[in-house]
Amino acid sequence: MVAREAATSAVDLPSFKRSQYWAPRRARIRVIYTTQRCASPQLNAQGTRQQSTADLTQLPVVIRVRSRVQNRAWHHPTKSCLSVVAADVVDHVLYASVYPSPTIRMTITRSHALTRTLRVLYWLPLGIAFTHYGYTVKTVRGRSMQPTLNPDTSPWDDIVVFDRLGIHSGKPIARGDVVSLRDPVDSRKMIVKRVVAVADDFVQTLPPYPDAEVFVPEGHIWVEGDEPFRTLDSNTFGPVPLGLVDAKLSYIIWPLHRIGPLNLPERPISKMGVPRDSQWRDAMAAFERERKRQSRITATPAGSDKTAVP
Template sequence: MQALRAARARLRAHREARRAWIDARPVVKTSLAVLFWLPLAACVSQYGFTVKAVYGRSMQPTLNPDDSPWRDVVLFDRFSVAYARRYERGDVVALKSPVDSKLVVKRIVALEGDVVKTLPPYPHAEVCVPQGHAWVEGDEPFRTEDSNRYGPVSLGLIKSRLAFILWPWNRMGPLGQPLAADADLRTGTPGWRRSQADRERAEWRASRVQVTPPQSPSVDNRTVHAWTAETRHAT
C-alpha cells in the first residue's frame, strides 16, 4: 500500500514539474496548444463550417450589393452538403464550376426531375433537370455565368451551402429563402423595399420551375448532356 502511495506521489510530482516547465516557456505552451487544437480546427473547416469573404457581383443584390462598401463575409455550411446531402430550391451554394473548376457561388433554382424555363443564351426554352443534377443561377442575370450557359450541374460539384451573412453587421442574417418583411418595418422604408424585392425575385424564379417527381432520363435529358458536353469541349 505504501509503495502504491509512493508511486502516486512521484507521478504527481512529475506532472507538476512538467506543468511548471511548460508554463515557464510561453512559446512551448502556445505551440502545444496549437498542435492540440489544429486537427480539430481542420476537421471542422473541412467537414463542418468555415467563414469566407464572397467576391464578385453575380449574386447581387443578395450578396455584395452596390450600396455596401464591404465584401460580404459569410458562414459556409459544409456539413449539410457533405453528410446530410440536403439540397433545397432557393439555397445559395458554393460549387466547382463545370467549366474551369473555380469555386463559384450560385442559387439552386431547380432540382432533378424539375422542368425549368431557361434564359438566354441556353439553346432550349425548357429543360428537364437530369437525375443527380441541379439548375443553378446567379441572382444578377446580366453578370453571371451559370446553368443558362453550361447546363445542369452535378450535385457532386456542390461543396457547401451559404448559411449566414456575418459581415457587414447591418446586413447580418440568414441566406437562402426570401427575407420576410419585419413587422416593425414601415411600408416604403428601405428595409421594407428590400424585403419586397427579395420576395418578388423568389416568386419570379419559382414561376419558371415546374416541380415534378424524379423521372428516368428522357430525350430532353440526352439533349442536355450532348449540348453540355459540346459546350465544355468548345470551352
C-alpha cells in the same frame, strides 16, 4: 543598476516567511514581503544618518518589492535561477528593483514560444477536420448574388458561414438554397449560386442557353445567380452535378447591420401611413424576382422539392 541609498548604519540581511507573490509572464517578477528583523537607523558623530547600500546579488530570486507591513509572510519562487541586482533596507521595509538577465529572458521567451507552438500543433488536426467537414467562415466576393449578398448599399463584402457538415452528411439540397460549388468550366474556382431546380424538374431557361426548356437529370441541380445580368450560371453551362457542391451558405456574420440567416426573399410588409422608402422597394424587387424565377420551374410528379446528395 544603481541601488538607492538607505538610512541604516549596518545592514542585517533579513529572514523571510511564506507569502503570496505575483509573477507575470515575460515581465518583471514582483514579490511582496518584509523583514522579520532589521537594523535600526543610527546617527553618526555629526548627527546625520549614515548612508549604506545592501548588495543582495546572491539571493536566487528576481523581485520587485514594495511592502510596509512588518512580519508579512512571503512565498519564495523556487528554482527561478534569477538574482537580485540591488536592494535597500530601511527600517522594516525592503525595496528591490531588479530585472532578469538577457539569458534568462531569452530562455523564458523560448519556453513560452515552444509551449504555444505545441498547443497549436495539438489542436491543428482537429481544426483542419472541422473546417473541411464542418463549418468555416469565408468572404464572398463578386456581384452575381446581389442583392442577397454584397448589395450596393453595403461598403463591405459579406462574410458568411459555410456549412459543409450538412453536405457531407447527405442532407438534401432544396430549391432556394444558396450553395458554393466548383465552377464546372474552371474547377480551380469556387462560385456561389442559388439552387433553382433539383432533379426531375423542368426549367424554362434564359439566354444564352440554346434550349428553351431543359430537364434536370438525377444527381444534378440547376443553379442561377440572383443578379441575372452579372452571373455565369446554369443558363451558360447547364445542370450541375451534385458532386461539385462544396457547402451551403447559412448565415451572414459581417457587416453587423446585415447579420442574419440567408433565406428566400419575402414580400415586405407595408405599414399604414408609412411611406415606402428605398429599402422597401429593394425588398419588393427581390421578392418579385424570386417569384418570377420560381414560375419558370415545373416539378414532375416523380420529382420533389429536395434531392439527397450522394
